[in-house]
Amino acid sequence: MTQRVTIGILMSIVTLTIAGIVERNRRISALEHGSFESPLSILLLLPQFAFSGLIEAFAAVALMELLTTQLPESMRTVSGTIFFLSLSIASYMNSLLINIIHVVTGKNNGQAPWLGGTDLNKNTVEYFYFLVAGIEVLNLLYFTFFASRYVSNNDAKNEKESEKKDLEESV
16 A cells, blocks of 8 residues: 555656646747747646546555555544545645745745736746645655554554464464
């Protein structure tokens, strides 16, 4: 399960990087043509949406499976609640990050902030995507650190049984 979550986090990093590159190319193309619209094809968004679906398949499903199989029997009914609570907290944290970035980047010597405003071509949304990809790299590092030290309920049960068996054999 932890491997699938790791793959999901890696795909998230790739997705955000692709989104940043596509957004930068879209903005440059629109500015070169002197219009609000970019002549680039909407199909350029397909890879990031495909990866986004794969993230859901790998990370979200594996996390839900982890919660339902590793929580004690008495807590299994709340595993879905824990899962959706974590999504809600992530959404609030994202809103907070957006507000912080808007305030911090809006004070740059009259330059347009990364996010916000009425002209998307004046903003640099790709910086936001790259920043979140960097945060995801940190997420991957601490997830890998803790996942390598995680002992599942099944592993702990098997270890106790083998210790008990070794003790019985030595007597």
